[in-house]
Amino acid sequence: MTGLNKTIGGHLVPSSVGPEKFTPWSSVARQTHHAPSYVFCASILAVAILWRRDNLFQTADLTWLRAGGVFIGAGHLPAHRFNAGQKALFWIVLAGGLVLAHTGCCLIGPAQSWRMTDSESPASCMA
Numbered sequence: 001m002t003g004l005n006k007t008i009g010g011h012l013v014p015s016s017v018g019p020e021k022f023t024p025w026s027s028v029a030r031q032t033h034h035a036p037s038y039v040f041c042a043s044i045l046a047v048a049i050l051w052r053r054d055n056l057f058q059t060a061d062l063t064w065l066r067a068g069g070v071f072i073g074a075g076h077l078p079a080h081r082f083n084a085g086q087k088a089l090f091w092i093v094l095a096g097g098l099v100l101a102h103t104g105c106c107l108i109g110p111a112q113s114w115r116m117t118d119s120e121s122p123a124s125c126m127a
Contacts, residue, residue, distance in 0.1 A: 040104075041104075056087075057087055061079070064084045
């Protein structure tokens with residue numbers, strides 16, 4: 001809710017509840033959203049550093065994929081610390097987390113550094 005408030009809340013909510021009720025809530029929501037975002041960014045970087053070596057694809061993963069993983073294959077298939085499905089999920093989640101962290105930094109940065117006006121788009125920092 002705090003992210004939606006930050007992105008589109010200023011255009012939709014004040015007209016329905018009034019600015020005198022929206023402003024204090026929006027201020028608290030913004031600070032509540034920013035505080036955990038730094039922990040999220042640090043966690044994504046820590047996960048990337050700690051587990052990237054164990055999640056690099058190897059030739060055993062091709063064998064695991066060809067055999068259909070654990071659903072189709074019979075018996076125990078060779079996999080090191082993580083199987084190919086877990087490695088693929090790791091890279092998808094890591095990429096999504098990094099994109100989320102980057103876009104969050106783009107939204108926080110201009111608003112605090114350059115004091116964006118209402119006419120400026122948050123996506124302008126990505127250009």
